[in-house]
Amino acid sequence: MPAPQGFPQVRHLSVEGNDEGQRLDNFLLKHLPGVPKSHVYRLLRSGQVRVDGGRCKPDRRLRLGEAVRVPPVRVAERGEPVRPPDRVLDRLKSAIRLENEDYLALDKPAGLAVHAGSGLDYGVIEAIRAWQTYDYVELCHRLDRDTSGVxxxxxxxxxLLxxxxxxxxxxAQKRYLALVIxxxxxxxxxxxxxxxxxxxxxGERMVLVDEHGKPSRTRFTPxxxxxxxxxxxxxxxxxxxxQIRVHANEVGQGVAGDRKYGFRDAQKPxxxxxxxRLFLHARGLQLPAQDGYPTLRVEAPLPAELEAVLERLPS
Known part of the structure; x- marks a missing residue:
């Protein structure tokens, strides 16, 4: 008997080019927007999700042409995505530092998050998708909202992989410029x-120095x-x-303009x-030649408003 109209039904999704090599759990999360992660993992544990007819673990890497069985599940209704203002779309187009057939590199402005969430309707990735230029585009890494640069x-x-x-x-080589107090x-x-x-x-999201945390290493060169x-x-x-903000604090010299971790009394001058704003700028990024790809180098100059601050500081 067919399911009533509007009732979710079993779907069989084909693994296409840009899905190849993706973990099964991430594939499902992408195709089930609005479904809680906990429910997606319950479906996997119960065996209701199948790949070419067989049960699989969440970390199973998908292969081109495989069929993923997705059981009936109600997907939360989402409102229409918020289209970023034209001024944001145009600003990001003018911020392109490099583009080739594989990558797009931007000089991200400070104050713009890389993606929506936490009360934000859009970020860089949503704005770039709103250009409607690319069939596929994904963030390779993250930058804090208040950090500018590559x-x-x-x-x-x-x-992406x-x-x-x-x-x-x-x-990868990642270099920043930071003014420390x-x-x-x-x-x-x-x-x-x-x-x-x-x-x-x-409460507020924070990062702490803790012996149970993840290994982290930063080099500061004055x-x-x-x-x-x-x-x-x-x-x-x-x-x-x-990382940079917390490690700068760890040596007693917080990043200038940091309202979360910085030393407020010392910032008056x-x-x-x-x-x-936060004086932290992603100056350069380099990926080595690897897997048939040539070396990739991108740089972004220090923004004019930060250069102006340096010119006013007594030395």
């Missing part, structure tokens, strides 16, 4: 404190010294949330120099 996106799943593998294996003593300094996410219920601050080149060898 943001890399992939135009195919193969290119190449970038993600380089980040995971420590083969106070005079810097000595030269290059490395911080390898472990970092732990702390999301208290109903390049310009001022009376009340120091400009540093920062290389990160892991990609933890808020820098505010007087005109700083109105």
């Amino acid at each position: 943001l890399l996106l992939a135009k195919s799943r193969k290119a 190449r970038a993600q593998n380089a980040f995971r294996d420590g083969l 106070g005079a810097w003593n000595g030269g290059v300094r490395e911080v390898d404190s472990r970092l732990l996410k702390n999301f208290p219920q109903g 390049t310009r010294r001022f009376v009340d601050a120091t400009l540093c080149e920062v290389d990160i060898f892991s990609g933890r949330m808020h 820098i505010r007087e120099a005109g700083l109105k």
